[in-house]
Every structure is written in C-alpha cells, then in structure tokens.
Amino acid sequence: MEVDQYKVTSTISLNKSVTKVEIEDAEKKLRKVRKKLGKLQDTLYAHGKYAVLVCIQGMDTAGKDSLIREVFKDFNARGVVVHSFKVPTHLELKHDYLWRHYIALPARGKFGVFNRTHYENVLVTRVHPGYVMGENIPGINSIDDINDTFWDKRFEQINNFEKHIAENGTLIFKFFLNLSKEEQKNRLLRRLNKQEKNWKFSTSDLDERKLWDNYQTCYEDAINRTSKPHAPWYAIPADDKSSARYIIAKIMYDTLSTYTDIKEPELDDEVKANIEMYKEELSKE
Template identity: 45%
Template sequence: MSKKPSPSLAAELKPLVAPFRFDGAGKFHLRSHKTDEKGGLDKDKAEKILEANRQRLNDFQEKLYPQDRWSLLVILQGMDASGKDSAIKSIFEGVNPQGCEVHSFKQPTSHELDHDFMWRAMIALPGRGRIGIFNRSYYEECLVTRVHPELLAEEKIPPKLVTKNIWRDRFEDICAIERYLLRNGTVILKFFLNVSGQEQRQRFLDRLDQPSKNWKFSMNDISERALWPRYMAVYQDIVRHTSTTLAPWYVVPADHKWFARVVIGSAIVSALENLDLHFPHADKASLKEFKQVREALENEGKGRKKAKAKKKAKAKKSSQ
C-alpha cells in the first residue's frame, strides 16, 4: 500500500493566510475585517508556529540567495503603532542579514521630490536572491498625499496633469509596475496591518508610560489620529483598486501583535515554498574541477604530513 503524500507547507499554513487574502475578486469592505481576530490560536500555539516559520524562512533564504533567480518584496502598510517595526524584528529574527534589506520610507527629501513618485522605491528594490522589506512604501503616495492634498503640490507635477483622476491613474501605474516586476522574478507580498482605533490609543499610552518607548511618540501622531476615518476610507480604496491575483493584499488583524506575526510569517513562508527553491547544481565541468581541487588539497595535506615527519626524524637524529 502506497504512503499518503504529506500535505505541502502552503496547505498546512493556508488556514492562517487564506482568510485574510484579497485578490480583487468580488467586493471589499474594510469594516467586514475584524481587527482582533486570533484564528483559534492562543499565544503559546502562536509562538510555536512563529518559531517554526522563522526556521523555515531561514532555510528558504539560504537557497534563495545562491540560486540567484527570484527576489521577494515584502510591503508593510498600516497606521502608526500598528506593529510594523516589531513584526519585522520578530519574523526575520535569525535570517542572514546579507540577503535581507529593510527600507523605511518617510517624508520625501527634496532630491526625491525631483523624481516621479515611484523613483525612491524603485532604486530600493531587492536584487535577485534577496528579500527586501518596505516599512511603508510607494503606497504612501496614494495615502498621505490623498489625506493631505497640500503635499501633492510639493511633488512638482505639472498642474495640467493633476486631474480629478490622479489617484485612479496612480493605482493603474502601481498595478502595471507590480505586474512588470512579477514578470521579471520579483514576488510581491503586501500586508495592511489592520489595527483598531482603540488599540492604537492604548499603544500610544504605553509609549508615554514606558521611557524606553517615549522616542516613538510625537504630537503629529495625535493630529493624524484625528483623521482616522479618512485614512480608513483611503486604505479601503487602495486595497480595492490594487489587489490582483498575482499581487493580492493581506488584510492582517493587528490588535494582537502575536497573531499578526503568525499571518505575515505564514504568508511569506508559503510564497517562498511555491518558488521551488534549491541550491544550484554543479555542471560537469565544475565537478571535474572540484575533483582536481580535492586532489590538490589532499596532496597538499600529504606533503605537509611528510615534511612534518621528516622534520621530526631529523630532530630525533640530531638529539642522539
């Protein structure tokens, strides 16, 4: 009787990923996505999954780098205190930093404003064999600039190009660029950390209560918090218009940081498994060369051993 094949890793992790994936099919309403979902897990079970995912991610990254064919772009979006920084720190703990790069996109510099809105993100894309993590991303140019229209004027776009359709146009441009990247071997994973206003409030209070976290707080956080409904409406629009089959959005429940990390880590591991990563195979010419190198190294060892024995014999003879 033949053995039943074991389920793939992606199938095992699917219950932790699929419920939060939106690929543009059907309607999307942000209010229908709970922020406090736990997926039937408790913190102990979640920690075991998280630790297993760390090991899996490390194993995949060790093959991704030398195979040098695919690259992975992880995009994290969310309101202040949604857990982006801590998610990066926790999920990628133990991954070789040589093959992993994190970029945080803050207010554009004057140099960046002299280029198109995608430029600064494009020059930060991960090369083949690498994992790139965007802590915020080019989506900010459809988010913050939409909530604060005055920022759009700083981008120096010719006035006649700033039409009522500019956001729709940017969504189209982003989808086109993501499709281009996917066709050239960059896998894109997009996560919106969906935190509630009540949880953000508590995390802000925690930052004020803990001296080690005071540096994270600014009065600007409070003024942006007052615009919460506007931000949620724009995020809903972004997810609706830029989710595709190949580059879907994952709307991650973020009130419980430990569960958000499980969802994000599981989605990353599942995507990497689908790439069929493996260490490069040596060709015949290389194998022949390896044989010659081995022989040379072995002969070198034998020569040293022989010289050492000769030296010892000589020393013994001189002492007699």
C-alpha cells in the same frame, strides 16, 4: 491556517473585517517558520532568479518595525534589505514619486522589505492632498487639480509598476496590518506611560488619529483597487502582535514553497566529477 485566508480576492470592507486573532503558541510557531524562511532565502539567493518584495502598511502603532525585526531575525544579513520610507527628500521630490521605490527594489536572490511603501502616495497624500503640490507635477497647479481623475491615474501607475516588476522576476507580498482604533489608543497610551517608550510619541500621532476614518476609507479603496493575482494584498489582524507576525511569516513561507523551481544550482560537471580529488588535495596541505 490556510495561506489564502487573509488574501484579498474580493471587495473588502475594513469596518467589517477582523482586527484580532489570537493563535495559540504564536511565538513558538514563529520561531520555527522563520528558521525555515531563513533556509529558503539561502536557496533563493543561490538560485538568483527571483527577488522578493515585502510591502508593509498600517496605521501608526500597527507594529511594522517590531514585525520586521522578529520575522526576519533568522535571515542572512546579505539576503535582506529593509527600506523605511519617510517624508520625501529634496532629491526625491526632483523625481517622480515612484523613483525612490524603483531604486530600492531588491536584486534577484534577495528580499526587500518596504516599511511604508509606494502606497503612501495614495494614502497620506490623499488624506493631505496639499503634499502633492510639493511634487511639482506639470498640470497640477492647485489642490483643485488633485481630483478623482488624478487618483485614478495614480492607481493605474502603481498597478503598472507592480505588474512590470512581477513580470521580471519579483515576487510581491503586500501586508496591511489591520489595527483597531481602540488598540491604537492603548498603544499610544503605553508610549506615554512608559518612559523608555516616550521617544516614539509625537503630537502628530494624535493629529493623524483624528483622521482615522479618512485613512480607513483610503486604505480600503487602495487595497480594493490594487490587490491583483501577481501582487495580492493580505489584510492581517494586527491587534495581537505575536499572531500577526506568525501569520505573515507563514504566508510567505507557504507561498514561496510552491515555487518548486527555486533550487540551489547544480555544480559544474567537471567540478562534480572531481570533488574527491579536491578534498584529497586540501587534506594533504
């Protein structure tokens, strides 16, 4: 599998893109690559000069939660922080829409995973522009003010945000879990048919499903406007969960492995010269 196979480097049409890929022994391959990722993360932590931001977007039931659980299973807990962004709180609405994402960015040496991301502000809010009114933005006095110019500015702000953090040492991965409408129906039915999964179902899932085409249009536009060399989008076929998880883990590992400067720091010369003495001192206790 080539890393760039799923990278969006030219205009993408979601209605023509693949939503299902079945990779042989995907679960076994995932176990191997996530162990390598875990070791690489330890080195990244010791190196302390890069942070890694992993952005995961997708329609309801695309498998975001389980993907995070399985891909990052072998990470040291101190090296990865997951943020699941819900409806903005009262405090968050008192700030600009990127504020809550800025303060959740990973520190150097760590992975930060955004389960739903700053892109909700050009996806959900674009499908439901009334939500923008809750942000109390100067000059936005009615839904009529939320026009093409408004969205152009918001995309520019998001691109600037990502460029800024990339230039300051954050390596960015953006994954769109490309789920088919048919597979979403099957997963929603499973939530209803399995009692232990009932808690995951919400009537709002059906309301949002009716807006499927609107969301696909917004996702396509967002991906095409914001897939940049320093912050690329990857369109991941998501109908087969095991394969999607492996593909994402493989993309991250292969890409991060190209950063040959990510190494464990050298010991201080004095410490290095006296290692045997320190061993002997401890052994005599």
